[in-house]
Amino acid sequence: MKTLELFKVLEQNEDKSLLFEYAPNLLVGANYHITEVKHTKIDSVDCGSNKDSWNETIIQLWESPNELGKTEYMSVYKALAILNKVGEMKPYDFDAEVKFEYSNATFHKTQLFINDFEIQGSNIIFKLAVEKTDCKAKETCGVTSKEPVLLDDEPCCSPDGNCC
Template identity: 60%
Template sequence: MKTEEFLQILKQHQDKSLLFEYAPNLLVGANYHITEIKHITVDSVDCGAGVDAWKETIVQLWEDPNELGKTTFMSALKAMGILNKVGTIKSYIMDAELKIEYSNANFHTAQLFVNDYEVRGKNILMKLTSQATDCKAKEACGIQVSEVEEMAGCAPGSGCC
């Protein structure tokens, strides 16, 4: 999801609570805070000497241990207030990929993609997912990938990953 789409969704649903699902059926606690917004420029060279660059917006979430019993999630309106304030200090690149950075005692720190979202009653549920690392220069590196494996999409157990 791009930064612009995320901001538009929040704006359209300001009256709803904002929930994040970091793994199937596992939600970031209601005690979360938006603690940092990162405007990242990635400038990379892959193992085949291919050069690439792109922008990312990373929204960091943190669960406050002093609010463990909290049951009311942050509203989209409050999240918009935080994001808008950041935008007045440091402008967003609207077509930048949006990632959510999160961890807890049982989940390692990760930058997760917003794979999808759902409006469920009075909630907006942002569905997060990780993305496996991959060799971007398979051909240049001599890595053979059969047509069957390519069609399988490198699914776990498919033999190509």
């Protein structure tokens, strides 16, 4: 989801509570804060010697240990106020992909993209997902896009296995 689309969705749902699902059926705690917004420029060279560049908006979510047990989630209205204040200080690239940076005691720190969102009553829930790594130069490097097939009767990590 692009930054502009995120803002539009939030603006259309200011009266809702803002929830984030960081893995299937696992929600960021109601004690979360928006602790940082990063305007990041990526300049890269892939394994096929192709140059690329793009911008990302990365919004960091952090669960406050001082608010464990909190049950009321941040309102979209409040989140928009925070994000708009950031935009006044450092303008957004509204074409930039938006990601959420998050971790907790059982989930490693990572940047999650918005896979989808849904309205459930008075809540808007952004469904986040981990982006898999990929080779951008498959043709140049001769990489086929076929996934390895694991046969049911073949142990995964045996010498004849095909996944280790």
